[in-house]
Amino acid sequence: MEKILEFKGITKTFPGVKALDDINLDLYKGEVHVILGENGAGKSTLMKILAGAYTPDLGEVILDGNKKMERYSPILSEEAGIRMIYQELNLIPELSIQDNIFLGHELKKGVFLDRKKMYKHTKQLLQSLNIDENPRKLVKDLSIAYQQMIEIVRALSSDAKVLVFDEPTSSLTSVEIKELFEMIRKLKKLGVGMFYISHRLEEVFEIGDRVTIMRDGVCVRTENVENITMNEIVEGIAGRKIENLYPHVRKPCGKKLLEISNLTGKRFKNINIEVHAGEIVGLSGLVGAGRSEIARAVFGIDDYADGEVFVDGNKLPKNSTAKAVDSGLCLLPENRKEEGLALSMSVEKNMTIAALNNLLVNNRLLRRETLDYVEKLSIATPTIDRLVNFLSGGTQQKVVVAKWLMTKSKVFIFDEPTRGIDVGAKTDIYELMDMLLEQGAAIIMISSDLPEVLGMSDRIYVICQGEIAGEFEADKVDQNTILQYAFGQQKKEETN
Ligand SMILES: Nc1ncnc2c1ncn2[C@@H]1O[C@H](COP(=O)(O)OP(=O)(O)OP(=O)(O)O)[C@@H](O)[C@H]1O
Ligand SMILES: [Mg+2]
Known part of the structure; x- marks a missing residue:
């Protein structure tokens, strides 16, 4: 097989962090090379070097077997046929789908933009991925999942030789993932080489040809996929044995702490959900089913037309997050960058800001507690004074989780709590959830990760097009049944 790319001895240091330490790695034509590793291991940094965003301190990148990259710049990388699909979305929300897709390589008729042609091209590209959207729709009106798909479409709109997917599926659900994988298989046949970064480990076996595990800026193992097992992968990433991925212990629960009664809003209808102390209730469903919208309404971010919300017997007023917190x-919102974090503030500030709002606290104690959580969740930061902006994607997510854990709330709504989080930290977060339950809390977990919903919930509500399509005891239901309800192939009356 033909080698199209090689990293040779790549080293990159940031203040206080050796992000990459003598990385040697290659990529063949038509290959999917999966890159795994804990949060902060250096995966994105390596790919950003390839994209020309960073220059390595040492080492080189060789293209097509003999062409050394002389300089690192986004333009040179793009000219070499390297395309990135980043973990964090990179679209301009105020522009339409088609304008985003053609940004930087607009089609022109004379000196004018050829909007008609761009519309047609975009429509075709979208259709080839089964995305039924109007190319003129503004990106800000799309769900995160659709925005992610648009990024992929954009990368494909021009000739690509090497594609890098940095956690492309972290906000997609099973159907969309299937479509993405189909597209990846097509690209393989066309000879495109792909690096594929993910924290969803089952994907390795579905789409990968080779896999490399990174830890602390070093490649610890590269293997053909058929020569490695799931257990070896988990252990390689976490650096320890993990006996039980889903440590939740199901116990009889206590009094009702949250009651959502007949809630009806713009994108959901007649929602009735109860959550008790000591219980995790999973909300499953397709992306866009309305789960996050329900959460936002309950928490007072969005308005709703009808219905009531009670926390521990007290009715919550509409539209008041302050009252909800009180x-x-x-x-914990799904879109951490926009809603959960202040990027230009330190780890400590971010973690303590919510706790400061509703408690009379002692600063020294709070700092100690911050350090405690940094350790408990293995938050990869040199100090708690580091600005959150400089942390890896998954590490930022951990900071959001820690922030809310520190508020000592009674009822937690986690919206995709482990998205982008490495397997070791996932189990850490699950253990923290169980700890919260021990202390008498109640939890709603919105998750698109089916094994997670099944493994961690006591009860599961499946939401389909803004309505509850089914309610299940988690230990009496399987993935397929949940999917059927999520797709609306089952009637409400048939639920158990
Ligand atoms: N611009 C930067 N300035 C300072 N430190 C950085 C910068 N970019 C990355 N780092 C640090 O380099 C290390 C590697 O980060 P990187 O983003 O490559 O991790 P990752 O493997 O992609 O993690 P994740 O799975 O969370 O996305 C981390 O410790 C991170 O904090
Ligand atoms: Mg990353």
């Missing part, structure tokens, strides 16, 4: 409710 009454002991908290929401």
Whole structure:
């Protein structure tokens, strides 16, 4: 097989962090090379060098077997046929789908933009991925999942030789993932080489040809996929044995802490959900089913037309997150960059800001607690004074989780709590959830990760097009049944 790319002895240091340490790695034509590793291991940094965003301190990148990259710049990388699909979305929200896709390589008729042609091209590209959207729709009106798909479409709109997917599926659900994989298989046949970064380990076996595990800026193992097992992968990433991925212990639960009664809003209808102390209730469903919208309404971010919300027996007023927090409710939002974090503030500030709002606290104690959580969740930061902006994607997510854990709330709504989080930290977060339950809390977990919903919930509600399509005891239901309800192939009356 033909080698199209090689990293040779790549080393990169940031203040206080050796992000990459003598990386040697290659990529063949038509190959999917999966890169795994804990949060902060250096995966994105390596790919950003390839994209020309960073220059390595040492080492080189060789293209097509003999062409050394002389300089690192986004333009040179793009000219070499290297395309990135980043973990964090990179679209311009105020522009339409088609304008985003053709940004930087607009089609022109004379000196004018050829909008008609761009519309047609975009429509075709979208259709080839089964995305039924109007190319003129503004990106800000799309769900995160669709925005992610648009990024992929954009990367494909021009000739690509090497594609890098940096956690492309972290906000997609099973159907969309299937479509993405189909597209990847097509690209393989066309000879495109792909690096594929993911924290969803089952994907390795579905799409990967080779796999490399990174830890602390070093490649610890590269293997053909058929020569490695799931257990070896988990152990390689976490650096320890993990006996039980889903440590949740199901116990009889206590009093009702959250009641959502007949809630009806713009994108959901007649939602009735109860959550008790000591219980995790999973909300499953397709992306766009309305789960996050329900959470936002309950927490007081969005308005709703009808219905009531009670926390520990007290009715919550509409539209007041402050009152929601006061009454002991908290929401960990799915879109951490926009809603959960202040990027230009330190790890400590971010983690303590919510706790400061509703408690009379002692700063020294709070700092100690911050350090405690940094350790408990293995948050990869040199100090708690580091600006959150400089942390890896998954590490930022851990900071959001820690922030809400520190508020000592009674009812937690976690919206995709482990998205982008490495397997070791996932189990850490699950263990923290169980700890919260021990202390008498109640949890709603919105998750698109089916094994996670099944493994961690006591009860599961499946949401389909803004309505509850089914309610299940988690230990009496399987993935397929949940999917059927999520797709609306089952009627409400048939639920158990
Ligand atoms: N621009 C930067 N300035 C300072 N430190 C950085 C910068 N970019 C990355 N780092 C640090 O380099 C290390 C590697 O980060 P990187 O983003 O490559 O991790 P990752 O493997 O992609 O993690 P994740 O799975 O969370 O996405 C981390 O410790 C991170 O904090
Ligand atoms: Mg990353």
